[in-house]
Amino acid sequence: xxxxxxxxxxxxxxxxxxxxxxxxxxxxxxxxxxxxxxxxxxxxxxxxxxxxxxxxxxxxxxxxxxxxxxxxxxxxxxxxxxxxxxxxxxxxxxxxxxxxxxxxxxxxxxxxxxxxxxxxxxxxxxxxxxxxxxxxxxxxxxxxxxxxxxxxxxxxxxxxxxxxxxxxxxxxxxxxxxxxxxxxxxxxxxxxxxxxxxxxxxxxxxxxxxxxxxxxxxxxxxxxxxxxxxxxxxxxxxxxxxxxxxxxxxxxxxxxxxxxxxxxxxxxxxxxxxxxxxxxxxxxxxxxxxxxxxxxxxxxxxxxxxxxxxxxxxxxxxxxxxxxxxxxxxxxxxxxxxxxxxxxxxxxxxxxxxxxxxxxxxxxxxxxxxxxxxxxxxxxxxxxxxxxxxxxxxxxxxxxxxxxxxxx
Amino acid sequence: xxxxxxxxxxxxxxxxxxxxxxxxxxxxxxxxxxxxxxxxxxxxxxxxxxxxxxxxxxxxxxxxxxxxxxxxxxxxxxxxxxxxxxxxxxxxxxxxxxxxxxxxxxxxxxxxxxxxxxxxxxxxxxxxxxxxxxxxxxxxxxxxxxxxxxxxxxxxxxxxxxxxxxxxxxxxxxxxxxxxxxxxxxxxxxxxxxxxxxxxxxxxxxxxxxxxxxxxxxxxxxxxxxxxxxxxxxxxxxxxxxxxxxxxxxxxxxxxxxxxxxxxxxxxxxxxxxxxxxxxxxxxxxxxxxxxxxxxxxxxxxxxxxxxxxxxxxxxxxxxxxxxxxxxxxxxxxxxxxxxxxxxxxxxxxxxxxxxxxxxxxxxxxxxxxxxxxxxxxxxxxxxxxxxxxxxxxxxxxxxxxxxxxxxxxxxxxxxxxxxxxxxxxxxxxxxxxxxxxxxxxxxxxxxxxxxxxxxxxxxxxxxxxxxxx
Numbered sequence: 001x002x003x004x005x006x007x008x009x010x011x012x013x014x015x016x017x018x019x020x021x022x023x024x025x026x027x028x029x030x031x032x033x034x035x036x037x038x039x040x041x042x043x044x045x046x047x048x049x050x051x052x053x054x055x056x057x058x059x060x061x062x063x064x065x066x067x068x069x070x071x072x073x074x075x076x077x078x079x080x081x082x083x084x085x086x087x088x089x090x091x092x093x094x095x096x097x098x099x100x101x102x103x104x105x106x107x108x109x110x111x112x113x114x115x116x117x118x119x120x121x122x123x124x125x126x127x128x129x130x131x132x133x134x135x136x137x138x139x140x141x142x143x144x145x146x147x148x149x150x151x152x153x154x155x156x157x158x159x160x161x162x163x164x165x166x167x168x169x170x171x172x173x174x175x176x177x178x179x180x181x182x183x184x185x186x187x188x189x190x191x192x193x194x195x196x197x198x199x200x201x202x203x204x205x206x207x208x209x210x211x212x213x214x215x216x217x218x219x220x221x222x223x224x225x226x227x228x229x230x231x232x233x234x235x236x237x238x239x240x241x242x243x244x245x246x247x248x249x250x251x252x253x254x255x256x257x258x259x260x261x262x263x264x265x266x267x268x269x270x271x272x273x274x275x276x277x278x279x280x281x282x283x284x285x286x287x288x289x290x291x292x293x294x295x296x297x298x299x300x301x302x303x304x305x306x307x308x309x310x311x312x313x314x315x316x317x318x319x320x321x322x323x324x325x326x327x328x329x330x331x332x333x334x335x336x337x338x339x340x341x342x343x344x345x346x347x348x349x350x351x352x353x354x355x356x357x358x359x360x361x362x363x364x365x366x367x368x369x370x371x372x373x374x375x376x377x378x379x380x381x382x383x384x385x386x387x388x389x390x391x392x393x394x395x396x397x398x399x400x401x402x403x404x405x406x407x408x
Numbered sequence: 409x410x411x412x413x414x415x416x417x418x419x420x421x422x423x424x425x426x427x428x429x430x431x432x433x434x435x436x437x438x439x440x441x442x443x444x445x446x447x448x449x450x451x452x453x454x455x456x457x458x459x460x461x462x463x464x465x466x467x468x469x470x471x472x473x474x475x476x477x478x479x480x481x482x483x484x485x486x487x488x489x490x491x492x493x494x495x496x497x498x499x500x501x502x503x504x505x506x507x508x509x510x511x512x513x514x515x516x517x518x519x520x521x522x523x524x525x526x527x528x529x530x531x532x533x534x535x536x537x538x539x540x541x542x543x544x545x546x547x548x549x550x551x552x553x554x555x556x557x558x559x560x561x562x563x564x565x566x567x568x569x570x571x572x573x574x575x576x577x578x579x580x581x582x583x584x585x586x587x588x589x590x591x592x593x594x595x596x597x598x599x600x601x602x603x604x605x606x607x608x609x610x611x612x613x614x615x616x617x618x619x620x621x622x623x624x625x626x627x628x629x630x631x632x633x634x635x636x637x638x639x640x641x642x643x644x645x646x647x648x649x650x651x652x653x654x655x656x657x658x659x660x661x662x663x664x665x666x667x668x669x670x671x672x673x674x675x676x677x678x679x680x681x682x683x684x685x686x687x688x689x690x691x692x693x694x695x696x697x698x699x700x701x702x703x704x705x706x707x708x709x710x711x712x713x714x715x716x717x718x719x720x721x722x723x724x725x726x727x728x729x730x731x732x733x734x735x736x737x738x739x740x741x742x743x744x745x746x747x748x749x750x751x752x753x754x755x756x757x758x759x760x761x762x763x764x765x766x767x768x769x770x771x772x773x774x775x776x777x778x779x780x781x782x783x784x785x786x787x788x789x790x791x792x793x794x795x796x797x798x799x800x801x802x803x804x805x806x807x808x809x810x811x812x813x814x815x816x817x818x819x820x821x822x823x824x825x826x827x828x829x830x831x832x833x834x835x836x837x838x839x840x841x842x843x844x845x846x847x848x849x850x851x852x853x854x855x856x857x858x859x860x861x862x863x864x865x866x867x868x869x870x871x872x873x874x875x876x877x878x
Contacts, residue, residue, distance in 0.1 A: 024594070024596075024601060025596045025599070026596075028594040028595075028596045029594070031594050031601065032592060032594045035533065035536035035537070035625055035626065035628075036536055036537065036539075037505065037506065037536075037537045037538070037539075041506075060624070062621055062622060062624055063608070063621075063622045063624045064624070073605050073606070073609070073622050074605060075600045075601065075602050075603070075605045075607070076599045076600060076601060077601060078601055079601055079602050079607065079608065079622070079624060079626075080624060080625060080626060081529075081624035081625070082529075082532075082533040082536060082537070082625060083529050083530050083533040085498075085499060085502075086498060086499065086502040086530060086533045086534060086537065087502075087533070087537070089498075089499040089500075089502035089503045090502045090503060090505050090506050090537045091506070092453075092503050092506070093453075093457070093503055093506040093507050094506050108523075108526075109526070110521060110522075110558050110559055110560075111559075112477070112521075112557045112558055113496070113521075113522075116495070116496040116499075117496040117498065117499045119495075119496070120495040120496040120499035120500060120503075121499055121503075123451060123452065123453055123495060124453040124495075124499065124500070124503040126453075140621065141621075143619065143620050143621055144525045144619060144620075144621040145523045145525050145526070145619060146523075146617055146618040146619040146620075147523065188493070193492075193493070195442055195443070197443050199718070200443075200489055200716035200717060200718040200719065201488045201489060201718070202442055202488060202489065202490060202491055202492055203486065203488045203492045203493070204488070205485055205486040205487075205488045208479070208486045208492075218559045219556070219561075220556070220557055220558070221478070221556035221557055222557065223479060223486070225476055225477065225478070225479060225493060225494055225496075226451070226493060226494070226495055226496065227451050227493040317599075320599070
């Protein structure tokens with residue numbers, strides 16, 4: 001892949017006060033402030049200065065849950081989940097280089113609002129916006145809106161027929177949402193605003209396009225209300241475990257987030273990349289190949305023993321009756337050197353980069369900043385759009401008339 | 409509050425009413441002049457920063473954004489004569505929260521193509537991020553034309569829209585209040601983040617919404633972000649008087665404005681509310697000059713710039729209900745008669761439909777044009793909207809203050825005709841005069857938008873708690 005910086009793409013995933021459900025017990029004051037701008041600025045500005053490529057925000061949509069399945073209300077869990085597109089927007093003016101990527105639940109939002117909000121984030125950040133799309137099949141979250149009827153997601157077996165049908169439905173819906181986003185972002189050609197005083201026309205309406213999307217799940221007429229943004233189409237990210245998510249990524253994303261090792265035996269980093277390439281072939285992908293980032297939870301310590309002890313303590317806080325953190329990603333419990341060694345292995349196996357998920361913001365982010373990120377990212381890197389950083393060209397609008405080069 | 413007694417705001421003459429000021433970013437309509445060399449971008453974030461900072465330097469209470477969810481069309485083609493294109497309201501306000509400290513951030517969001525849970529979470533997020541500066545202008549959208557951009561579609565009957573809006577706002581407020589004052593405990597020893605498992609729980613079953621769950625945000629700085637309402641119909645007024653903290657309305661003549669304000673405040677009182685806690689905030693345009701004559705000249709130039717020949721034809725089409733694109737704007741008014749209904753329903757998509765008798769209206773304009781020797785374009789310049797306030801800085805300050813002191817309004821949402829610098833002169837020259845009079849405080853004295861607007865910091869509960877089913 002063309003890489004203008006020459007280093008792996010490094011994203012840091014921020015979520016609450018850290019990815020481990022016990023993290024808030026260590027940082028109660030941070031947890032209390034976790035919807036304020038000051039809290040997020042303090043986290044993001046050092047990452048921006050360090051040269052980190054991307055910061056992402058999760059969207060539990062409702063109250064945060066512990067993992068797969070219907071989220072259960074518990075008094076001993078962090079219950080703060082601000083709207084991530086607005087969080088990202090509030091960080092745009094005070095950051096310079098880092099790309100801002102909120103997650104959006106496609107199942108319960110209006111694609112028109114999502115398209116215009118992400119395009120606006122791209123304008124406000126001068127080309128540093130992206131969006132991670134997530135389909136959600138839980139009944140608990142559907143009931144927050146009361147608009148879509150979903151059966152309870154059966155957690156005992158992931159393959160219960162009702163849950164399979166619900167997942168089919170929400171992923172099919174997400175595919176249509178992704179298609180609508182791309183079309184709306186293309187619905188204004190770059191030079192649509194002409195300000196022609198002679199004819200009194202502000203725009204050339206021949207360069208604005210109805211998208212006329214009619215799918216099985218939704219229909220959107222268009223065009224967008226937002227003129228084309230600096231990147232044209234902000235990059236789309238999809239996290240994939242489910243085969244449906246690999247298919248969605250291959251059809252509609254620019255970046256796919258995969259789990260490069262256990263807990264899925266046989267799915268080592270090379271295996272994950274092979275699954276991505278197979279999905280691309282099956283989808284007949286015409287776009288540039290997906291950028292593949294590995295999902296890594298991080299519990300760091302000066303020694304392996306210290307890291308192991310930290311995880312044990314977090315687990316004891318989160319699961320007083322016994323039990324361990326159930327993560328969907330690789331969990332690296334070790335020293336910064338251990339993490340860098342794994343990163344080298346994954347890089348050699350074909351991953352384009354990593355998304356690092358700190359178990360505890362207050363502890364793991366400073367360790368990452370001091371001991372890991374200086375080896376992975378370039379603190380002196382230039383200001384780039386997210387597409388540029390990913391080595392992706394700025395696309396022409398699909399509605400634009402072919403140029404002479406296209407014809408030749 | 410003893411410290412506040414020494415602040416300039418408290419020195420105002422007794423009985424003087426405070427002038428509330430909003431700064432309206434130039435909109436997607438014929439008010440905004442894009443042909444002026446000083447006209448900059450309507451989409452670059454730097455334009456929003458410029459205007460918001462200007463407003464904050466001059467102690468405006470809030471920045472205001474309108475909403476448009478579908479580009480206007482004529483016969484299926486995009487309307488191309490005015491400014492076209494705008495950003496997403498909430499994303500811009502969230503970004504502006506990072507470059508301002510005191511300014512309220514008020515956005516227009518429809519109750520028709522959003523869900524209460526989403527809007528409640530978005531505005532509570534904005535309120536947390538901005539430290540208590542969020543506001544919402546709640547509107548309704550009746551038309552299937554806009555609905556074509558949304559999953560929900562365009563099914564909502566005009567008669568039902570305020571019914572849905574009232575239930576919508578009630579549910580939103582219930583979610584904002586779903587966390588009590590002491591619900592976030594973050595007690596690490598007791599292993600409780602929230603007081604008990606039911607914190608934030610809601611359950612509502614009504615005609616339009618059937619929702620339940622747990623709200624994922626603690627009580628925000630304002631508890632309830634400020635709610636404005638726009639809509640002048642009887643149903644709109646009833647809705648606003650019951651549910652809103654302020655009414656965003658049209659500028660009117662002095663007597664009509666007083667009657668409107670008295671009607672709304674009377675309705676609020678009848679609903680058991682303090683009428684001072686329902687602010688009447690008309691949108692107002694302005695033209696400023698060093699002398700009265702210069703201001704008048706400037707006003708006329710701006711109106712002419714707002715009405716190009718093509719815009720004049722488009723304006724008249726809404727009254728003629730005919731396609732007039734073949735007529736010469738510099739010639740006389742079209743000699744064809746107006747139609748009672750548009751000859752083609754696609755002629756005026758997404759535009760406000762006149763409610764007057766179009767035949768009588770056109771007859772009146774023909775007589776006016778004949779008497780004054782006006783071309784088609786001259787006539788439209790003459791009869792289309794005039795600036796609300798025209799004059800020197802001192803005259804405009806007097807006009808604004810007079811209206812507020814005599815009960816015609818509680819303040820104004822000022823709409824400049826240029827982006828991004830259209831507010832600069834007014835902010836620098838007129839607002840200081842209002843401050844000298846004691847009608848606008850010298851600085852921000854409140855912590856939140858609600859406090860700066862003189863609204864109760866802890867709004868009374870207006871809706872039933874949603875935990876109990878109706």
